[in-house]
Amino acid sequence: MRIKFNLIVAKIWMSLPSTMLLCLGISSINLLGFSKAQAFHPCPPLHRAEHKGPLGSIPVCVPTPPPISIPTNPTEVSEETWGQAGAVGYQSASDIMRAKNGGSQGLYQSQKIYLRPHFGDLVDRVQVVYNAQMMDTWSAFGQEIRLGGVESAAQTYCDRIYVRDSYNPNDFNQVILLAHELTHSKQCEKLGGMTQFGYHYFREYKKGGQNYQNNTMEKEAEAFQEKFAGWLSGEIASQNQSSDISVSLGNGKVIKYFRNNGTGTLVRQDGGEIIQRYSGWHKSWDQIVAIRTDMVLFYDREAGKGEIYRIEPQGNLTFLYRYDGWRKTWRNISSLGNSRVRFVDDTNHSEIYSVNDQGVFSDAN
Numbered sequence: 625m626r627i628k629f630n631l632i633v634a635k636i637w638m639s640l641p642s643t644m645l646l647c648l649g650i651s652s653i654n655l656l657g658f659s660k661a662q663a664f665h666p667c668p669p670l671h672r673a674e675h676k677g678p679l680g681s682i683p684v685c686v687p688t689p690p691p692i693s694i695p696t697n698p699t700e701v702s703e704e705t706w707g708q709a710g711a712v713g714y715q716s717a718s719d720i721m722r723a724k725n726g727g728s729q730g731l732y733q734s735q736k737i738y739l740r741p742h743f744g745d746l747v748d749r750v751q752v753v754y755n756a757q758m759m760d761t762w763s764a765f766g767q768e769i770r771l772g773g774v775e776s777a778a779q780t781y782c783d784r785i786y787v788r789d790s791y792n793p794n795d796f797n798q799v800i801l802l803a804h805e806l807t808h809s810k811q812c813e814k815l816g817g818m819t820q821f822g823y824h825y826f827r828e829y830k831k832g833g834q835n836y837q838n839n840t841m842e843k844e845a846e847a848f849q850e851k852f853a854g855w856l857s858g859e860i861a862s863q864n865q866s867s868d869i870s871v872s873l874g875n876g877k878v879i880k881y882f883r884n885n886g887t888g889t890l891v892r893q894d895g896g897e898i899i900q901r902y903s904g905w906h907k908s909w910d911q912i913v914a915i916r917t918d919m920v921l922f923y924d925r926e927a928g929k930g931e932i933y934r935i936e937p938q939g940n941l942t943f944l945y946r947y948d949g950w951r952k953t954w955r956n957i958s959s960l961g962n963s964r965v966r967f968v969d970d971t972n973h974s975e976i977y978s979v980n981d982q983g984v985f986s987d988a989n
Contacts, residue, residue, distance in 0.1 A: 714822025
C-alpha cells in the first residue's frame with residue numbers, strides 16, 4: 625500500500641485487543657520502545673487490566689500469560705512476532721480508518737474500463753474513500769515516527785481503499801495509483817482476508833529489514849504499477865488516434881472502432897468521456913450499424929458474416945446472434961428505425977429486414 629508502511633507496530637500495539645497482547649505474552653503496551661528488558665511473572669488465573677486505545681481505557685479480564693522476555697532492541701523482534709502483530713494490528717488500523725473517515729463509494733466507470741482487464745470483477749467489489757485522513761504518523765514513547773519518510777497518497781485495507789486527494793476524472797496518475805492499491809486488494813483476497821494479509825505484510829516488512837521498499841508485497845505492487853503505467857500510456861495514445869468507424873447510437877453515445885489493434889470504445893458524444901473500452905475485436909469489420917440504441921450489427925464483407933450484440937446499460941456488449949454465408953456485396957447497411965435494417969448491394973438492389981430482441985432477422989420487404 626502507498627502507506628510507505630507508516631503504521632509502526634509500537635503505536636498499533638496501543639490499540640490492539642488484549643487477546644493479541646496475551647498471544648504475544650506481553651503485559652505492558654510499552655512495546656518496541658524497549659527502554660529495558662521486561663518479563664512476565666505468574667498472575668492469578670484472571671487478571672483485571674486496562675486496554676488503552678484511541679477510544680480510551682477499557683477494563684478487561686485477561687488470563688495469565690506465560691513468562692517471556694522482551695528484547696531491548698526493536699530489530700531483535702522476530703519475524704513471527706511482527707507477523708502476529710500485523711494479524712491483529714492491520715484489522716485494528718482498518719477499524720480506526722473507518723472511524724476517522726466518511727462514507728465510501730465504488731470505482732467510477734471511467735476507472736473500471738482501465739482496471740477491469742487486469743483485476744476482473746474485483747473492481748466491482750472494492751470501495752474507495754477520497755479526501756481521506758491517513759495514518760501516516762504514529763507517536764511512540766514521546767517520539768514521532770514516520771517510517772516511510774513521506775505522506776502516503778493512498779492506503780488499502782483489503783477491499784477498502786483510502787485516497788488522500790479528491791477524485792479527478794482527468795487524472796490518469798490516480799488510475800495508476802489505484803492499480804497499485806488494487807494489487808494489495810488482490811493479495812488480500814489471495815491470502816484469505818485481512819488477518820492473513822496483515823500477518824504476511826508485517827512479516828515481509830520485518831524480513832526486508834524494516835524497509836518499505838524491501839517488502840516483497842510492496843515490490844509486487846510497485847512492479848505491477850510500473851507495468852500498468854506503460855500499458856495505460858499505450859491505451860491513451862491509441863484513443864487519440866482517429867477511429868476507423870464511428871457510429872452514433874442516437875442516445876448521446878458513440879461507438880468507435882479501431883481496426884489496427886482490434887479495439888473499440890463507447891464514449892459520450894458530448895465531451896468524449898469514455899464509458900466502456902473493448903478489446904479482442906476482429907480487425908476485419910467493414911461496417912457497424914446501430915440497429916437501435918441498445919443493439920449493434922457488425923458486418924465483415926470479405927468473410928460474408930455478421931454479428932449482433934446488445935449494449936448493456938453499463939456499456940458491456942452481450943453477444944446475441946452470428947450469421948454466416950451473407951452476401952459479400954453489401955456496400956451499405958443502415959438502420960430505418962423500429963428495429964428495421966436496409967441492406968444495399970453494389971447494384972443498388974436493397975432488402976429490408978426486421979430484428980427481434982434476440983438479434984434474429986426476418987424478412988420485412
